[in-house]
Amino acid sequence: MFGLSDADITALWITVKLASVSTVMLVILATPLAWWLARTRWRGKVMIEALVAMPLVMPPTVIGFYLLVLLGPRGWIGGFLESIGVGHLAFSFTGIVIGSMLFSVPFVVQPLQNAFTSAGGRVLEVAATLRASPMDRFFTVILPLSRRGFLTAGVLSFAHSLGEFGMILMIGGNIPGRTQVASISIYNHVETMNYSAAHSLSLVLVLSSFTLLMAIFALNRRFKVVSVA
Amino acid sequence: MTLQLEFNVDRGDFALDAKLSLPSSGVTALFGRSGSGKTTLLRCIAGLERYPGHLSFQGDIWQSGPGAFVPTHKRPLGYVFQEASLFPHLRVAQNLEYGFKRIPRGQRRIQWDEVIQLLGLEPLLTRYPDEISGGQRQRVSLGRALLTSPRLLLMDEPLASLDAASKDEILPFLERLRDELALPILYVSHSLEEVIRLADHLVLLDDGKVVAQGNLQALLTARELPFVQTETSSTVLDARVVDPESEDGLTELDVGGQPLLITRHAVPAGLSVRVRIMARDVGLALAPPEGISFLNCLRVTLLDSQPGITPSQLLVRLKLGEQIMLSRISRRSANTMRLQPGQTLYALIKGAALS
Structure with missing residues (x-):
């Protein structure tokens, strides 16, 4: 279909796997951080918020470069992993997942933080007077009232990971079957003047992204519009 | 006298200094102008706010000194807020169940059917909060609080955000509540009409201080209090x-x-x-x-x-x-x-x- 080669299909598969794994893990890890940011009155909070927003303004290659240095065989993390026999993370799928997650942090933390801020307040107090413990309140009130925030965070992170190029090239390299994602394959096709292959792969990305977004927006419409009274 | 409290709130622009012993039956109204500290006092009693003080209810210590503080969700109280504040993502029935199912079966002194009937909630059960009127919402929030079988019911101006028609709809329910359930109620209000209809006991607050407290008739007719000097005395x-x-x-x-x-x-x-x-x-x-x-x-x-x-x-x-x-x-x-x-x-x- 679309005249894709086996290598292209592998690259697409790695792209989807990367986007899914990093989105799921990031949402899970970012939830406590976003909750804390939404609730804390600590003054140093702005520093954390600025750090969270950093990937928005930094060139992806810079993130990729630092990650390569950190996760590579001589980096703090890579070196440590090497010494305990796990092996360093440069040019590995795990490496690009970590990079992808870091890169999407603001796209997940900010919508969640906003959702938690608006879902908190009075209904939380009500839940407390109805005998719900803090954990109970989080799962029965905050989470359901924040589902739009989760949807937004998930979509943004997924879409963002689908298209990432520079950072992945830095930390992951261009290893077919391991770290070669669709955007890098397209770049390779163009480099070798194989425009028709680049066209096919690009079209697949365009159509699948569009379909995905349509499905999400349709789903979003079906959710009850929730307002906190 | 089984609700004993003493709170010292100092928020800079606002100070509350209250020491009270309140009866454990009937309706006690906390009455005063906006900003007199009545809502703050109620929130302190509920544990929604924490200020230095001491609080005990029927012998149980809820707050004492810097260490002892029972969190809100462990206090056997019901709280009705000024706005109904129903959970918008839950139907009326689920809103009512929220507190009910968190009370162990053996501790439910107020039963489901009793509340549904008392407040006429049957026709609303399958609706969402944004599909019912303000008065109906407040009835649901009252039912939701009652279904936790509270030993003390706190109400913070439950009628203040309602129009006159909805008020008239709720007041008879509150009167039935007072008369049919042996449940001590603390009722915050700045409306003397409501207080006269509902309260047995009155605490008059002004500028963060308790000006007077006592039996409703005694306070309404006290020489030194402002009640005798109004058009509607x-x-x-x-x-x-x-x-x-x-x-x-x-x-x-x-x-x-x-x-x-x-x-x-x-x-x-x-x-x-x-x-x-x-x-x-x-x-x-x-x-x-x-x-x-x-x-x-x-x-x-x-x-x-x-x-x-x-x-x-x-x-x-x-x-x-x-x-x-x-x-x-x-x-x-x-x-x-x-x-x-x-x-x-x-x-x-x-x-x-x-x-």
């Missing part, structure tokens, strides 16, 4: 129903051994009721008059008098048995009648309403 008398279906569409009550006739009400004989009488609806006579249209004439003793709200008027306090009522008369009449404290008089009552 009134008293509430404790009465007993003698004959609900007296002749001519009337109901006969007994107030301190004397008959009092009011417009017919569907109340059972023998029931204790409260009657509200406005000071402006009470006239005085030296002897029981004849040939006048006033239905009621009660024998009273003049307690004292003080200047009224205009220079031409006097406010007179009268003793009816152990109870006190108010009358507003002109200074001219008081002079011609030569009114003296201790004198026996006849109070002519133009209107009385069950409260």
Whole structure:
């Protein structure tokens, strides 16, 4: 279909796997951080918020470069992993997942933080007077009232990971079957003047992204519009 | 006296300094202007805010010193907020279940059907909060709080955000609540009308201080409190129903051994009721008059008098048995009648309403 080669299909598969794994893990890890940011009155909070927003303004290659240095065989993390026999993370799928997650942090933390801020307040107090413990309140009130925030965070992170190029090239390299994602394959096709292959792969990305977004927006419409009274 | 509290709040622009012992039955109203500290006090009692103080309820310590603080979700109380604050993502039934299912079966003293029936919630169960009216929402929030079988019910101006029609819809439910469930209620309000209809006990707050507290009638008629100096000054008398279906569409009550006739009400004989009488609806006579249209004439003793709200008027306090009522008369009449404290008089009552 679309005249894709086996290598292209592998690259697409790695792209989807990367986007899914990093989105799921990031949402899970970012939830406590976003909750804390939404609730804390600590003054140093702005520093954390600025750090969270950093990937928005930094060139992806810079993130990729630092990650390569950190996760590579001589980096703090890579070196440590090497010494305990796990092996360093440069040019590995795990490496690009970590990079992808870091890169999407603001796209997940900010919508969640906003959702938690608006879902908190009075209904939380009500839940407390109805005998719900803090954990109970989080799962029965905050989470359901924040589902739009989760949807937004998930979509943004997924879409963002689908298209990432520079950072992945830095930390992951261009290893077919391991770290070669669709955007890098397209770049390779163009480099070798194989425009028709680049066209096919690009079209697949365009159509699948569009379909995905349509499905999400349709789903979003079906959710009850929730307002906190 | 089983709710003992002492709080010292200092927020810079606002300070609350309250020390109270409140009864553990009936309705106690916390009454005062906006900013007098009544809501803050209620939130401290609920544990929604934490300020230095001490709080115990029926012998259980809820807060003491810097260490002991029972979190809100572990206090056996119900809280009704000014706005209904229903969970928007849950249907009415699920809103009601939220607290109910968190109470162990053996500790449910208030049952599901009882609340649904008391508050008329059956037709609303499958709706979402944004599909019902403000008054209905407040009824649901009241039911939701009751279904946790609280030992103390806190209400923070539950009627304040409602229009007049919704208020009239809820008030009878609150009265039934007071009369049918033996549940102490703390009721925050800045509406004297509501307080008079609902409260047995009154705490008057002003600028973060407790100005006075006591039985409703005692405070309404106290010389030094502002209640006697308003256009709508009134008293509430404790009465007993003698004959609900007296002749001519009337109901006969007994107030301190004397008959009092009011417009017919569907109340059972023998029931204790409260009657509200406005000071402006009470006239005085030296002897029981004849040939006048006033239905009621009660024998009273003049307690004292003080200047009224205009220079031409006097406010007179009268003793009816152990109870006190108010009358507003002109200074001219008081002079011609030569009114003296201790004198026996006849109070002519133009209107009385069950409260």
